[in-house]
Structure formats: structure tokens, C-alpha cells
Amino acid sequence: MNWNDKLSTSVQSIAPSGIRKFFDIAAQMEDVISLGVGEPDFITPWSIRESCVYGLERGYTSYTANRGMPELREEISKHYKRRYNLDYNSDKNILVTVGVSEALDIALRAVIDVGDEVLIPEPCYVSYQACTILAGGIPVSVDAKIDNEFRITPEELEPHLTPKTKAILIGYPNNPTGAVMGRKDLLKIAEFAEAHDLIVISDEIYGDLTYDGVHECFAALPNMQDRTILLNGFSKAYAMTGWRIGYALGNEDFIGAMTKIHQYTMLCAPITAQVAAIEALKNGEKYMKKMVAEYDRRRRLIYDGLNKLGLKCFEPKGAFYIFPDITSSGLTAEEFAEKLIRTERVALVPGTAFGKSGTGHVRCSYATSIEKISAALKRIENFLS
Amino acid sequence: MRELLEILEGNARISTAELASMLQKSEDEVKEQIALLEREKIIMSYSTLINWERYGEELVTAVIEINLTPQREVGFDALAERICRFDEVRTVFLMSGNFDLLVVVQGKSLKEISNFVAKRLSTIEGVTQTRSHFLLKEYKKDGIILENEEQDRRLVIVP
Numbered sequence: 202m203n204w205n206d207k208l209s210t211s212v213q214s215i216a217p218s219g220i221r222k223f224f225d226i227a228a229q230m231e232d233v234i235s236l237g238v239g240e241p242d243f244i245t246p247w248s249i250r251e252s253c254v255y256g257l258e259r260g261y262t263s264y265t266a267n268r269g270m271p272e273l274r275e276e277i278s279k280h281y282k283r284r285y286n287l288d289y290n291s292d293k294n295i296l297v298t299v300g301v302s303e304a305l306d307i308a309l310r311a312v313i314d315v316g317d318e319v320l321i322p323e324p325c326y327v328s329y330q331a332c333t334i335l336a337g338g339i340p341v342s343v344d345a346k347i348d349n350e351f352r353i354t355p356e357e358l359e360p361h362l363t364p365k366t367k368a369i370l371i372g373y374p375n376n377p378t379g380a381v382m383g384r385k386d387l388l389k390i391a392e393f394a395e396a397h398d399l400i401v402i403s404d405e406i407y408g409d410l411t412y413d414g415v416h417e418c419f420a421a422l423p424n425m426q427d428r429t430i431l432l433n434g435f436s437k438a439y440a441m442t443g444w445r446i447g448y449a450l451g452n453e454d455f456i457g458a459m460t461k462i463h464q465y466t467m468l469c470a471p472i473t474a475q476v477a478a479i480e481a482l483k484n485g486e487k488y489m490k491k492m493v494a495e496y497d498r499r500r501r502l503i504y505d506g507l508n509k510l511g512l513k514c515f516e517p518k519g520a521f522y523i524f525p526d527i528t529s530s531g532l533t534a535e536e537f538a539e540k541l542i543r544t545e546r547v548a549l550v551p552g553t554a555f556g557k558s559g560t561g562h563v564r565c566s567y568a569t570s571i572e573k574i575s576a577a578l579k580r581i582e583n584f585l586s
Numbered sequence: 587m588r589e590l591l592e593i594l595e596g597n598a599r600i601s602t603a604e605l606a607s608m609l610q611k612s613e614d615e616v617k618e619q620i621a622l623l624e625r626e627k628i629i630m631s632y633s634t635l636i637n638w639e640r641y642g643e644e645l646v647t648a649v650i651e652i653n654l655t656p657q658r659e660v661g662f663d664a665l666a667e668r669i670c671r672f673d674e675v676r677t678v679f680l681m682s683g684n685f686d687l688l689v690v691v692q693g694k695s696l697k698e699i700s701n702f703v704a705k706r707l708s709t710i711e712g713v714t715q716t717r718s719h720f721l722l723k724e725y726k727k728d729g730i731i732l733e734n735e736e737q738d739r740r741l742v743i744v745p
Contacts, residue, residue, distance in 0.1 A: 224741070501609070502604060502607045571597070575601075
């Protein structure tokens with residue numbers, strides 16, 4: 202049977218990941234220093250792990266409510282009240298999901314009709330376009346510019362508006378650039394969304410990893426809570442990637458629609474991870490702050506190091522990525538990444554994996570130890586000379 | 587200054603160049619700050635945490651509870667200072683509760699430590715009682731788990 206003919210056109214239209222090739226090269230080599238990992242190098246704090254173990258001992262092994270355990274939703278609600286003075290009712294406005302990945306997927310499926318367009322600032326996380334296509338929508342990429350530190354403006358979005366534009370999907374602090382949108386920047390996007398009646402899907406998974414200032418939650422901007430689908434989770438801030446636990450916050454009717462998809466496809470997020478997430482919100486902040494302080498030091502080290510090597514980059518303000526311009530090497534991003542791993546055994550990801558506007562850049566993750574960052578900088582120096 | 591101390595507490599071997607990058611200061615500034623902290627005895631020493639057992643060296647450690655008769659004017663301080671001066675004594679804490687000083691003593695053998703306690707510690711005037719507990723195994727020391735099997739299990743490249 203020729204399966205290529207049988208696959209759905211939407212799946213066929215999705216380009217394979219630009220990361221795969223480098224993964225295969227790296228997997229065959231030894232002594233690789235990886236700046237290519239988009240997840241914390243910390244292991245989940247013990248108190249969080251221990252609460253899951255305790256939960257297992259007491260027999261927490263069943264399904265939970267579709268929307269997630271009431272206690273977890275209550276903690277999420279309290280967290281948003283405390284941090285951003287936002288009111289999300291734990292019974293109406295919160296859905297616990299299997300990571301932000303699921304939340305993003307079903308949020309798009311809940312609002313997109315075939316042919317609807319979604320504005321997506323690039324460079325961005327690799328799933329945004331693919332999930333839009335799988336939901337039947339059309340991703341409309343809008344290039345963010347390095348001159349504006351990869352922030353997006355209404356002036357850049359405006360030319361891409363059509364009568365089919367339904368939503369804008371933003372992710373700040375940004376993977377892969379480390380860009381952050383300040384309050385002023387976001388207020389302009391809010392005004393734009395309101396003027397054109399767009400849904401705003403805001404992926405704030407890196408929100409707690411904001412340096413030099415505080416994270417601005419999009420839903421906390423004036424008049425924006427009802428319009429915003431807020432996505433967040435535990436993976437990055439609490440070093441809980443493998444637990445697969447996230448959530449969506451929003452309007453009651455919308456969360457109800459998402460819950461409908463969730464209950465037929467996922468049923469519920471794993472109870473073990475939900476038990477751990479409760480502990481993370483109740484007692485995990487001190488561990489999280491320690492990890493953030495550590496990322497911040499690494500950020501300054503790698504920023505300074507790359508600049509000294511003559512690789513132009515702006516100072517990232519959030520997440521754990523830095524996105525240097527490597528055009529001075531005379532290589533494309535893909536060539537740079539491939540030659541670097543083959544000759545100096547440093548793995549990183551070409552910016553083009555995150556969209557066309559990542560051309561001439563590579564993504565370096567600094568979620569790795571100081572020793573490894575310093576060693577990687579030395580290897581990159583060798584590579585460039 | 588605080589951040590400098592936090593970094594050095596975790597890794598004293600870090601270079602001044604790395605510190606300068608992390609703290610967004612010049613190397614000279616970092617050197618000056620460290621010198622100042624050393625002068626002020628805020629940084630007391632740079633030591634290395636060694637797993638001697640893994641190296642193959644037998645060391646015997648005892649934790650000793652000591653009761654004292656406090657002395658007029660100086661309380662426990664004069665006696666504590668006397669006890670501190672012995673090389674065999676690694677740690678001395680004044681404690682609340684059933685005893686006064688908690689002293690950690692290290693030696694090459696059980697006999698060496700017993701001798702030290704019997705002949706040197708318990709004979710000090712003002713020491714009324716000692717209770718020795720011999721250490722059987724170290725699991726965690728100064729914040730470091732000695733036999734840690736946790737490791738980086740991440741894939742090399744993740745989006």
C-alpha cells in the first residue's frame with residue numbers, strides 16, 4: 202500500500218522538523234556539549250517529586266475530573282490572583298492539560314474553522330504553525346526583526362490582516378530568541394487585537410523566567426482577560442518537562458469548548474503529575490527562584506562570551522535562549538550548526554528551524570552548567586578562528 | 587557582593603573572567619571585591635569537599651556531645667575556644683537542649699579518637715560529661731549528596 206497517498210493532506214503539508222538532522226548527527230558523537238536543549242538541566246525539586254511518590258503510596262492512580270483535580274485548579278486560581286490580580290474561577294475558567302502542547306492544540310481546534318488565519322510572529326516555537334494547520338487553519342507568519350529585539354508591532358501585523366484573520370498567537374518570553382515584550386509593547390498588541398476583534402492566544406510558559414523586571418501577563422492588560430486564551434504550565438519554571446502538565450485559562454464558554462475536546466481525546470492529565478503540580482504551586486516558589494537566579498548568571502556569562510567572540514546578539518530578557526547573529530562567519534545558520542558539531546562537537550539549533558526570520562541566527566540554550574557553557578564558548582572560539 | 591558570594595560558595599574555582607561576565611563587572615573590580623571580602627573575613631577560606639572513603643582512606647569521625655559548667659563572665663566561650671584549638675576537632679557548635687557543645691572529631695582510628703576524648707577533652711576543667719557517637723556513613727555533606735545517581739537524561743537536541 203502506498204501510504205503517502207493515504208495520509209491526510211494537512212499532515213503531508215507539514216514540513217519535517219529542522220532539528221532532526223542535528224539530533225541524528227549528535228546522537229552518533231561522543232563528548233558533545235549541547236546548547237541545543239530546550240528544557241531545564243535541573244531535575245524537578247525533590248519536594249515536588251516526593252509529593253508524587255507519597256501520592257502513589259496513597260493510591261492516587263485513577264482518572265481525575267476532565268478539567269483537572271479541583272485542588273490543583275484552586276491553586277492555579279490562587280496563583281493568578283496573587284501574582285497578577287486576575288480572577289479565574291477554578292470551576293469555570295481553568296482546564297488542566299497534558300503540557301502546554303495539548304493546551305495549544307485544543308485551543309486552536311476550539312476556535313479555528315477551515316481556512317481561518319492565525320497571525321504568528323516568528324521566530325517562534327516549532328509547534329505553532331503545525332498545530333494551526335492540523336486544526337484546519339492557515340498560519341500567517343509575521344517576521345519579528347532583530348533591530349527591534351525580536352518584538353512584534355501592530356505595524357508589522359497590520360499588512361497581514363485579512364477578513365479571515367481570527368487570532369494572534371504569541372509566545373513571550375520567546376523561544377528561540379529570548380525576547381520579552383514589555384507592558385508598552387503588549388498594550389499596542391492589545392489595542393490592535395481589540396480594534397480587529399482578534400482572539401489572543403498567549404503562550405506564557407517562560408513567564409517566570411524573566412530577568413531584569415517582571416513578566417507582563419497579557420490577560421492582565423486592561424480589557425484583555427476575556428479576549429485572551431492564556432496558556433501556561435510547569436515544565437520550564439519548575440523543571441517538570443517530563444511530567445507533561447500545563448493549563449489553559451480563559452472565558453467560561455471557551456474553556457467549556459476546550460474541555461469538550463479534551464474529554465474525548467485526552468480525558469484528563471495524568472493524576473501523578475497533577476499531584477506534583479499542586480506541591481509545585483504550594484511550596485515550589487523558593488526552588489523556582491533559585492533556578493531562575495542560576496539561569497540569570499548563565500545568561501550574562503553566555504551573552505558576554507558570544508559578544509566577545511564577535512557574534513552579535515541582543516541581551517535576552519527571558520526564557521533560557523540566546524539567538525546570536527552568525528552571518529559574520531560567512532556561513533548560513535544550517536552550515537554553521539552542522540560544521541560546529543562536526544568539528545568542535547557543540548550542538549545548537551539553526552534559527553531557521555523556528556521560521557524564515559531565524560535566517561542567519563542560531564539558538565543557544567543556556568540551560569546547562571557554567572562549566573559547560575564556558576567550555577562551549579572556547580570551542581566556538583576555536584571554530585571561528 | 588551577595589551574588590558574588592553565592593557563586594563562590596558553590597564553586598570557588600570559577601575564574602575571575604567568568605565571574606566578571608556573570609556579574610557584569612570588570613575583572614579588576616571582581617578581584618578587588620574578592621580581596622575586600624577576604625580582608626573582612628567574610629570569605630574565610632577556600633576548601634575542597636573530598637570523599638576520602640572513595641579515595642581509599644579510612645577516617646573515623648565522631649560526634650561528641652559535651653556538657654560544660656559555664657564560667658563567670660565568659661559563659662561557654664572560653665571553654666569552647668580551648669576545645670576549638672585541638673587539630674583533631676573539626677567543628678564546634680554551641681547548642682540548645684540537653685547538652686552544650688556539639689563537637690566533631692576526626693582521627694585515623696577508633697582508638698585514637700577514644701584516647702583523645704578520654705585524655706584531652708573530658709579532662710578539661712569545666713567539662714562535666716561527654717557522650718561520643720561514632721559516624722557510620724556519610725550521605726550528604728555541606729549540601730552535597732555523596733553518592734548521587736541523578737544524572738542528565740535529556741536528549742541532545744530538544745525544540
